[in-house]
Ligand code: SF4
Ligand code: SF4
C-alpha cells in the first residue's frame with residue numbers, strides 16, 4: 001500500500017515535503033493507519049515522528065489529517081481509504097516535527113473554559129448526588145478525548161485560534177454548564193458572551209463531521225447560545 | 234436589551250441577536266414584497282407609486298433597510314476580523330463600511346420621502 005507522508009524536521013529541513021512509502025500491509029499485519037505508521041517506523045524509516053499511546057481510540061494522541069480528513073490513525077481502517085494514503089499533521093497548528101503539532105493554542109483555549117467542577121456550597125458529608133436525568137445530560141459531552149480533530153478542522157479556529165475557544169473547548173464548557181452540581185453556570189456563560197469565544201462559530205459543522213468519538217460540538221455550542229439568550233430575556 | 238448575569242462584555246450575544254432578528258425582518262419584507270409582485274402581474278408605475286405613497290409602506294421599507302444595514306454590518310465586521318489580520322487596514326475598512334452604510338440610510342430616506 002502506498003503512503004504519502006508529510007515530513008518536516010525544523011532542524012534540518014528548509015521546507016516541509018511529502019515522502020512516499022510502500023508498505024507491505026499483509027507482511028506487517030496492518031489493520032489501521034497507525035499499524036502502517038508503526039511498520040514504517042519499526043522496519044523502514046525510524047526518523048518518522050508521530051504521537052501515539054493507547055492505539056485504541058482512548059488517549060487522543062494520534063489525531064492527524066488522513067486523506068484530507070482529520071481522524072485518529074489508530075481507529076481508521078486501511079480498507080476504508082483510497083491509495084495513495086496521504087497523511088499530514090492536524091491543520092492550523094504549528095508543526096514541531098513530521099506529524100507532531102504544537103498543541104499549546106488548543107490547550108490554552110481548553111484552559112479558558114475552566115474545565116473542572118466548581119461548587120461554592122458547603123461540602124456534603126458523602127458526595128454530591130445527581131438524579132439519573134441530570135446525569136444523562138452529560139452524555140455526549142464527557143466522552144471527549146481532546147484529540148483536537150474537531151478544533152483543527154474548524155475554519156473559525158484557523159482564523160482566530162487565540163480568540164475563538166473552538167469546538168473541543170466549547171464542548172467542555174457546556175459539559176460543566178450542563179452539570180447540575182456546578183454552581184458557576186452564570187459566570188461561565190458571562191465569560192463566553194464576547195464576540196469571539198462562542199459566537200465566532202458559524203455552524204459549519206466540520207467538527208461534527210470529524211469527531212472520532214461521534215460527539216456533536218455544534219449542538220453543545222447552540223445550547224450555550226440558547227442559555228445565554230434565556231438568561232437575558 | 235441585554236441585561237445582567239452576562240456582565241459587560243456580551244457584545245457577541247448582542248451581535249448574534251441583531252443578526253437573527255434582522256434576518257427575520259428581511260425575510261418578512263421579502264415574502265410580503267414577492268407576494269405583492271406576484272398578485273399584481275400588470276404592475277405599472279402608477280400602482281407602484283401609490284403603494285409607496287402610504288406612510289406605512291414608507292416606514293416598513295425603512296425598517297427593512299435598517300435591518301439590512303445592521304445585518305450587513307455584523308456580517309462585514311465578522312469577515313474583516315476573520316480575514317484582515319492587519320489592524321490598521323481592518324480599522325480603515327470598518328470605517329469605510331460604516332460610512333457607506335450610514336450614507337445608504339440617508340439616501341434611502343431621501344428616496345422614500347421624495348415620493
Ligand atoms: S469533541 Fe471529538 S474531535 Fe473534538 S477533541 Fe473531543 S473527541 Fe476529539
Ligand atoms: S460548527 Fe462551529 S465549531 Fe464546529 S466546525 Fe463549524 S464553526 Fe467550528
Ligand code: FES
Pocket residue numbers: 051052053054055056057058059060061062063072073074075
Ligand atoms: S493512539 Fe490513543 S487515540 Fe489513537
